């Protein structure tokens with residue numbers, strides 16, 4: 001197998017979905033292959049950034065309804081009930 005093949009395993013490896021024998025082969029290759037190590041690190045960083053982006057989006061979505069409700073109530077003049 002070459003580096004291209006291992007790149008296909010990368011996502012499964014990061015997600016802990018790789019069968020044990022393939023995970024061992026992947027780790028053996030990656031321990032001695034700087035380009036693949038770099039790729040793995042870049043991939044993990046990308047995942048982290050994506051997680052942070054989603055977390056920020058969820059925060060925005062959580063805040064939006066309350067503001068929207070207040071705006072609607074204010075527009076109706078019913079915010080002091």
Ligand SMILES: [Zn+2]
Pocket residue numbers: 002003006029030033035036
């Ligand atoms: Zn490699």
